[in-house]
Amino acid sequence: xxxxxxAIRCLAPLCRRVPDALKEDMVDKLCAELLAIGKPAxxxxxxxxxxxxxxxxxxxxxxxxxxxxIVTELPANDPACIVVSKRLMPQVIAGIQQGNLDDDLKLxxxxxxxxxxxxxxxxxxxFHKS
Numbered sequence: 001x002x003x004x005x006x007a008i009r010c011l012a013p014l015c016r017r018v019p020d021a022l023k024e025d026m027v028d029k030l031c032a033e034l035l036a037i038g039k040p041a042x043x044x045x046x047x048x049x050x051x052x053x054x055x056x057x058x059x060x061x062x063x064x065x066x067x068x069x070i071v072t073e074l075p076a077n078d079p080a081c082i083v084v085s086k087r088l089m090p091q092v093i094a095g096i097q098q099g100n101l102d103d104d105l106k107l108x109x110x111x112x113x114x115x116x117x118x119x120x121x122x123x124x125x126x127f128h129k130s
Contacts, residue, residue, distance in 0.1 A: 008066050012073030015080050023080060024087045027070070031091040033063035034108070035098070064108045071112065076119045085116040092116070 015023050036056060067088065074081040095101060095109045 004062055008062070008069050011066050011070050015070050015074060015084060016078065020080075020083050023083050027067070027084055027087040028091070030063045030067050030070075031088065031095070034060055034067065034105075035091070035095040035101070036060065060105065060108075064112070067112055068115065071115045071119060074119070082120050085120040088116055089113060 011026070015026065018026075070084055071081070071088065074084065092109045092113045096106055096113070101109075
């Protein structure tokens with residue numbers, strides 16, 4: 001809806017202005033929504049499969065668009081971009097490695113990872129094992 005679109009567009013400017021702890025919390029909550037952490041498919045099936053499945057997909061779409069907006073609209077040299085990317089990447093990688101995600105969701109995760117890596121490729125050396 002239009003309200004969701006406006007809210008998504010406000011996230012990147014908001015990310016520039018809030019403390020790092022809130023940035024991390026925003027990313028954590030959006031990643032949890034994207035990967036449906038704590039929301040197993042069986043629970044959705046219990047409460048009316050068609051409507052719950054649609055609602056779950058809709059909230060995943062909003063979370064995905066929100067994360068993409070944050071990652072793409074923050075300038076690469078902005079410290080907020082580095083904070084967001086460092087918080088986002090491990091969760092997205094874990095999501096890709098989950099066996100229970102459908103291919104569309106894995107593709108969303110790969111796109112997010114690609115965008116984050118393109119933005120802060122020099123700042124990810126801390127992820128490499130020595």
